[in-house]
Amino acid sequence: MNIHEFQAKEIFSRYGIPVPRGIVATTPAEAKAATQELGGQSVVKAQIHAGGRGKSGGVQLVRSPEEAEEAAQRMLASNLVTPQTGPGGAPVQKLLIEELADIKKELYVALTIDRGHRGPVLLVSTQGGMDIEEVAANDPQDIHNEPIDPLSGLMPFQTRRLVRKLGLDPSVAGDAAKVLQALYRVFVDNDCSLVEINPLIVTGDDRVVALDAKINLDDDSMFRHADLMKYRDISQEDPLEAQASDFDIAYVNLYGDVGCLVNGAGLAMATLDVTNAAGAAPANFLDVGGGATPEKVSSAVKIILSDPKVRRVLVNIFGGILRCDIAGEGIVMAYKETGSTIPLVVRMLGTNVVEGKEILAASGLAVVFADTLAEAADAIKQLQI
Ligand code: GDP
Ligand code: MN
Numbered sequence: 498m499n500i501h502e503f504q505a506k507e508i509f510s511r512y513g514i515p516v517p518r519g520i521v522a523t524t525p526a527e528a529k530a531a532t533q534e535l536g537g538q539s540v541v542k543a544q545i546h547a548g549g550r551g552k553s554g555g556v557q558l559v560r561s562p563e564e565a566e567e568a569a570q571r572m573l574a575s576n577l578v579t580p581q582t583g584p585g586g587a588p589v590q591k592l593l594i595e596e597l598a599d600i601k602k603e604l605y606v607a608l609t610i611d612r613g614h615r616g617p618v619l620l621v622s623t624q625g626g627m628d629i630e631e632v633a634a635n636d637p638q639d640i641h642n643e644p645i646d647p648l649s650g651l652m653p654f655q656t657r658r659l660v661r662k663l664g665l666d667p668s669v670a671g672d673a674a675k676v677l678q679a680l681y682r683v684f685v686d687n688d689c690s691l692v693e694i695n696p697l698i699v700t701g702d703d704r705v706v707a708l709d710a711k712i713n714l715d716d717d718s719m720f721r722h723a724d725l726m727k728y729r730d731i732s733q734e735d736p737l738e739a740q741a742s743d744f745d746i747a748y749v750n751l752y753g754d755v756g757c758l759v760n761g762a763g764l765a766m767a768t769l770d771v772t773n774a775a776g777a778a779p780a781n782f783l784d785v786g787g788g789a790t791p792e793k794v795s796s797a798v799k800i801i802l803s804d805p806k807v808r809r810v811l812v813n814i815f816g817g818i819l820r821c822d823i824a825g826e827g828i829v830m831a832y833k834e835t836g837s838t839i840p841l842v843v844r845m846l847g848t849n850v851v852e853g854k855e856i857l858a859a860s861g862l863a864v865v866f867a868d869t870l871a872e873a874a875d876a877i878k879q880l881q882i
Contacts, residue, residue, distance in 0.1 A: 753778025794827020
């Protein structure tokens with residue numbers, strides 16, 4: 498689950514990480530009043546679940562309350578498109594109005610899981626700011642990292658080592674080390690998959706402040722973070738993905754026209770690859786899971802069918818915990834309820850495959866059966882649509 502910058506900063510504050518004074522606004526009038534309260538100048542920041550705002554008009558420094566009002570009007574009027582949002586952009590419903598910072602240095606700091614190391618890794622760079630992606634691509638030696646042993650946690654010698662790499666004056670090095678230690682506690686306590694401060698700044702008067710804040714929470718840990726659920730903002734989520742998550746279906750919206758119904762994440766990934774290789778483009782990733790009922794399968798199929806991009810459906814079921822007859826029943830149920838005529842290619846194997854295919858064959862739906870995944874992908878490609 499993604500959360501907004503102002504929410505991440507609320508969490509940072511609880512852990513003693515310094516953040517600028519800020520006020521959330523939802524209207525131009527509130528942005529104006531907030532700027533007044535902050536002394537007449539501010540930075541107006543669009544709150545969306547994506548970065549790259551600075552490059553795309555989503556972060557504006559203003560010198561008067563009236564200017565803040567205008568900036569707010571502009572940002573709230575339309576979706577914000579950044580290099581990270583996709584072409585449709587993200588709706589801007591909230592703004593963070595912050596006091597202006599006097600920036601002496603912009604650093605990059607992040608914690609994430611390094612799969613190679615099988616544990617958390619702390620990353621820092623002196624080249625923080627809006628071009629960290631280019632630094633990673635062109636000057637990877639400027640990004641320093643410390644793999645962390647999850648049993649011992651982030652050790653003081655590791656933070657000292659990274660702070661030394663940042664080349665900070667002794668007057669701020671201690672504060673920077675404290676921020677790194679606090680950030681690790683944020684990461685562990687809240688089951689984050691990513692915590693990023695870009696930029697972490699050193700101010701003109703030598704304070705260390707988190708000017709930006711990004712937190713991604715691990716969805717699989719949400720059951721033990723009821724308090725964090727209040728941060729969910731469904732308006733920032735893809736509507737079909739939000740609907741799927743309510744049914745506990747793993748679903749990611751993609752760009753093609755082949756709706757994919759699969760059980761098992763690995764099989765779903767393979768299905769996308771083979772479909773692509775056959776020259777057809779998947780509209781989604783969907784893993785309906787193991788213990789699905791006909792109703793759950795039907796919900797998954799209805800999500801696929803309600804996607805206006807979808808013009809053909811590929812079913813790839815390996816019947817194990819999910820039996821093929823249950824899958825067949827669920828598919829027929831969804832088609833009957835929606836009245837859809839979108840053609841299907843079905844590849845089924847495993848438990849109750851004969852019954853599953855009989856249910857589909859007797860349903861009157863436009864079904865083409867295939868025995869292997871490669872044949873199924875070819876059949877999808879051949880469909881006249
Ligand atoms: P992002 O582009 O979505 O990551 O948004 P950020 O919060 O990182 O803001 C982008 C850039 O705006 C930062 O890297 C800073 O250079 C600049 N910025 C943000 N707040 C201030 C501020 O208070 N004063 C100044 N001078 N620059 C700011
Ligand atoms: Mn940033």
